[in-house]
Amino acid sequence: MGTYAVYAESPRRGMCAVGMRVWIPALAGMTVISSTAVCLLLSSLRRRPESRHAGRIGWIAAAIAALLLAAVLGALPAAAQSPTLDSVKKRGQVVCGVNTGLAGFSAPDDRGNWTGLDVDFCRAVAAAIFRDARRVRFVPLNAKERFTALQSGEVDILSRNTTWTMSRDTSLGLNFNGILYFDGQAFMVRRALGLTSAEDLRGASICVQSGTTNELNLADFFATRGFSYRPVVYERLVEVLAAYANGRCDAFTTDSSQLIAERSRLPDPEAHLVLPDFISKEPLGPAVRQGDAVWANIVRWTLFAMINAEELGVTQRSVEADRTSSNPEIRRLLGTEGNYGKALGLDPDWAVSILTAVGNYGESFERNLGRDSPLKIARGRNALWKDGGLMYAPPVR
Numbered sequence: 001m002g003t004y005a006v007y008a009e010s011p012r013r014g015m016c017a018v019g020m021r022v023w024i025p026a027l028a029g030m031t032v033i034s035s036t037a038v039c040l041l042l043s044s045l046r047r048r049p050e051s052r053h054a055g056r057i058g059w060i061a062a063a064i065a066a067l068l069l070a071a072v073l074g075a076l077p078a079a080a081q082s083p084t085l086d087s088v089k090k091r092g093q094v095v096c097g098v099n100t101g102l103a104g105f106s107a108p109d110d111r112g113n114w115t116g117l118d119v120d121f122c123r124a125v126a127a128a129i130f131r132d133a134r135r136v137r138f139v140p141l142n143a144k145e146r147f148t149a150l151q152s153g154e155v156d157i158l159s160r161n162t163t164w165t166m167s168r169d170t171s172l173g174l175n176f177n178g179i180l181y182f183d184g185q186a187f188m189v190r191r192a193l194g195l196t197s198a199e200d201l202r203g204a205s206i207c208v209q210s211g212t213t214n215e216l217n218l219a220d221f222f223a224t225r226g227f228s229y230r231p232v233v234y235e236r237l238v239e240v241l242a243a244y245a246n247g248r249c250d251a252f253t254t255d256s257s258q259l260i261a262e263r264s265r266l267p268d269p270e271a272h273l274v275l276p277d278f279i280s281k282e283p284l285g286p287a288v289r290q291g292d293a294v295w296a297n298i299v300r301w302t303l304f305a306m307i308n309a310e311e312l313g314v315t316q317r318s319v320e321a322d323r324t325s326s327n328p329e330i331r332r333l334l335g336t337e338g339n340y341g342k343a344l345g346l347d348p349d350w351a352v353s354i355l356t357a358v359g360n361y362g363e364s365f366e367r368n369l370g371r372d373s374p375l376k377i378a379r380g381r382n383a384l385w386k387d388g389g390l391m392y393a394p395p396v397r
């Protein structure tokens, strides 16, 4: 929080004429009271009483001013108070809700080591807090149980290919904190059907998982076109995949990235085609419980640090040397200049820990989903804004 004061008393009238500015973002409406209060306090303490009467007025003004000031300061949040951060530190671990197994986002190997973009993000938060990306426990959650797990406090963050929608962000008691992957819903079909577009699916049977945005978008897509279709709905992904594999539906619909991931696991991926149309916006991002603004800031700025680092050319390999960069934006991000971690309850070099652990956004993307992964997904919308994509983070300053 930037709080500063500029005091100027009118020399002619000896009153609080010019005033002062106290910038308290959370208490914008109280700045007038506080400026008047501090001004009165200072002027009454400074002015010599010309009579007993005047002196008494001066002290009354001072007392009122002091009370107002105390009220304002009392209303200020103490720096970086976060019940979630406190319990994470006490536990020594971040508990992160992730997908049960989705290649590229969060999937465990035979030894229980998790990898993926969502997994990297959890590790990045752990690194920012503990300087140790291993201090995280992954809790696999299916589509239905994910929100209850976050609401109930079973997990600290939900980082599980979850679409940011208005109802989830408002009435579920959750808050989303940025977009980790810009996705869109698509369809996968057997190549042998000879379909080329989603518009060709009139009258088709479509497999979809319940508890997802996909189920709702599917209904919208056919309703707006006046097409008939037959939804084949299951609660668990394994059931959806088995139904599609056994030919119980003509198409499988979910987020495009998931279709690419699931297609790669089918016995003959080449026999299946992901149709090019996106029928929805699926902005996937990490969510936290409402009511802990500092925790939300930690999660949000972890993501922004990864995106800003890519934009500034700071990589996992270069980060240590970049601490002494002459670029002020890099110096602020890495804590060489200023202390931007303080208001998050973190060390000044919180972002160095993130970048050392998982690299910048682009590095994590390429490793998990892009050219260095089996999925080979193009950056597309997930490229930086300066490269024609949508990835954009507010500056550290």
Ligand SMILES: N[C@@H](CCC(=O)N[C@@H](CS)C(=O)NCC(=O)O)C(=O)O
Residues within 6 Å of the ligand: 099, 100, 101, 102, 141, 142, 143, 144, 161, 162, 163, 164, 209, 211, 212, 213, 214, 236, 237, 254, 255, 258, 282, 284
């Ligand atoms: N992004 C969509 C879909 C997310 C989703 O849960 N997709 C399913 C279909 S692939 C999934 O990941 N299922 C895995 C599971 O439930 O274990 C949403 O937030 O609703």
